[in-house]
Amino acid sequence: MTFQNILDIFQGLTTLLDSFAHAPAVAWMRIALIFLGMLLVYLGKKGTLEPLLMIPMGLAMCAVNAGVLFLDPTTANHIVQGSAPLADPAAQQHLADLAAAGKMHGTLFMSPLVEKPDSLIGLMQIDYLQPIFNLAFSNNLIACLVFMGIGVLLDIGFVLARPFLSITMALFCELGTIAIFPIAIALGFLPGEAAAIALVGGADGPMVLFGALKMAPKLLVPITIIAYLYLGLVYGGYPYLIRALIPEKLRAIKLPPRPAVKITSGEKLAFAVVACTVLCLLFPSAAPLFFSLFLGVAIRESGLKFFSNLIENVFLYGATIFLGVLLGVMCEAATILDPKVVMLLVLGVLSLLISGVGGIIGGYCAYLFSGRKINPVIGIAGVSCVPSTAKVAQKEVSKANPHAIVLPEALGANISGVITTAIITGIYISLIQPAH
Amino acid sequence: METTLMDATVQALIIYGVAAVIGILVALLISGLSRLLRIFLKNH
Numbered sequence: 001m002t003f004q005n006i007l008d009i010f011q012g013l014t015t016l017l018d019s020f021a022h023a024p025a026v027a028w029m030r031i032a033l034i035f036l037g038m039l040l041v042y043l044g045k046k047g048t049l050e051p052l053l054m055i056p057m058g059l060a061m062c063a064v065n066a067g068v069l070f071l072d073p074t075t076a077n078h079i080v081q082g083s084a085p086l087a088d089p090a091a092q093q094h095l096a097d098l099a100a101a102g103k104m105h106g107t108l109f110m111s112p113l114v115e116k117p118d119s120l121i122g123l124m125q126i127d128y129l130q131p132i133f134n135l136a137f138s139n140n141l142i143a144c145l146v147f148m149g150i151g152v153l154l155d156i157g158f159v160l161a162r163p164f165l166s167i168t169m170a171l172f173c174e175l176g177t178i179a180i181f182p183i184a185i186a187l188g189f190l191p192g193e194a195a196a197i198a199l200v201g202g203a204d205g206p207m208v209l210f211g212a213l214k215m216a217p218k219l220l221v222p223i224t225i226i227a228y229l230y231l232g233l234v235y236g237g238y239p240y241l242i243r244a245l246i247p248e249k250l251r252a253i254k255l256p257p258r259p260a261v262k263i264t265s266g267e268k269l270a271f272a273v274v275a276c277t278v279l280c281l282l283f284p285s286a287a288p289l290f291f292s293l294f295l296g297v298a299i300r301e302s303g304l305k306f307f308s309n310l311i312e313n314v315f316l317y318g319a320t321i322f323l324g325v326l327l328g329v330m331c332e333a334a335t336i337l338d339p340k341v342v343m344l345l346v347l348g349v350l351s352l353l354i355s356g357v358g359g360i361i362g363g364y365c366a367y368l369f370s371g372r373k374i375n376p377v378i379g380i381a382g383v384s385c386v387p388s389t390a391k392v393a394q395k396e397v398s399k400a401n402p403h404a405i406v407l408p409e410a411l412g413a414n415i416s417g418v419i420t421t422a423i424i425t426g427i428y429i430s431l432i433q434p435a436h
Numbered sequence: 437m438e439t440t441l442m443d444a445t446v447q448a449l450i451i452y453g454v455a456a457v458i459g460i461l462v463a464l465l466i467s468g469l470s471r472l473l474r475i476f477l478k479n480h
Binding site for chain 2 (some may be wrong): 001139159160161164166167168170171172178179185186191194263264266267270271274275278282299416419420423424427428431
């Protein structure tokens with residue numbers, strides 16, 4: 001027995017050493033991603049990032065980058081022959097040779113790039129997450145289930161109480177989703193890819209997932225990972241943006257007493273039914289998203305407690321854990337080393353920044369047009385990361401004036417943000433050709 | 437056909453314009469529906 005054979009027992013280490021010999025960048029990236037995964041778990045536990053998503057995602061990143069092995073020729077051939085061929089024929093031939101020799105690196109989690117049905121069926125018998133990826137993720141089922149859960153949690157009464165203020169704020173917050181599109185085109189992205197990365201500015205994870213699947217399936221993995229990583233930045237970064245752009249005197253503005261508006265569940269239900277029908281009529285390509293969101297709202301407002309509990313406690317949490325695990329598993333070193341990823345990282349953060357600035361501009365407009373009565377901080381709540389941005393707005397206002405309450409208005413803008421982001425996603429999907 | 441920066445900017449502005457119009461229509465729909473429903477509930 002040679003030393004090489006003994007090391008073969010621990011294939012995670014052997015593949016790492018093999019990568020150091022043949023592709024050091026991949027090896028270093030594997031190590032970096034393992035540590036990043038640990039950091040995500042830590043930040044999730046600490047509450048800096050969303051724990052429901054970050055803990056499964058971080059752990060999956062550690063596991064997938066540690067658990068790399070030499071795939072047996074059958075599994076490796078399924079992956080090589082089932083995926084789109086590489087642009088470089090020599091590289092493709094090299095990969096095929098490695099696969100045939102049982103020297104190709106891979107994991108037993110899943111292979112997101114495999115497309116051909118017979119290879120997929122083969123891999124579903126081998127990779128344990130492959131069925132979830134192909135039957136629930138890549139067809140948007142998970143995104144729609146999350147959206148249905150959001151619908152059950154939303155009280156659209158906040159929007160119905162002040163529809164114009166809420167929708168206007170939300171429209172200002174779409175600035176990032178619009179401005180990044182031409183910037184990404186200028187950087188060389190295809191229109192579908194540019195639209196998909198621009199949607200990060202909407203700060204709505206399921207929407208980015210939906211948009212990327214429809215318009216830029218090849219960049220689905222990095223765009224979705226970036227979108228969900230950045231959602232944490234909304235909570236951590238927006239307070240600084242608010243403090244930088246709105247003086248404390250304005251942050252402390254107490255809203256005038258609100259007229260008592262009682263919104264009945266009948267009104268909310270009627271709105272959900274009509275809005276769902278109209279939006280599906282206008283944007284059939286985004287109909288699954290609209291339907292899922294408004295189905296959640298309709299179930300909540302109809303008082304169907306068993307359905308509400310099922311969606312909130314089972315579907316939403318079930319979809320979220322699989323979303324976290326799949327996103328983590330997709331963070332493989334080779335995927336992240338794509339040179340486009342660095343540009344996507346910059347564009348994603350820029351998109352969120354522009355959306356936040358747009359929201360504050362909207363807040364200032366509301367402040368000026370209301371005769372300096374409306375607190376401009378409300379504007380940033382139009383960024384549709386429900387309910388994070390509304391909570392951030394209230395927290396910053398409370399710091400400046402503990403007696404000022406803006407949460408109902410902020411939630412109205414926040415929920416409207418979900419609707420306007422869905423509208424913009426629908427328009428992008430309808431107008432932009434998918435990037436293949 | 438390659439999309440130029442100018443084309444993309446125009447497309448983005450059109451998309452924003454359409455989204456704004458639909459957003460305002462949704463707001464109008466909300467306030468109109470609320471009123472209609474209140475009248476309906478009063479009469480029944």
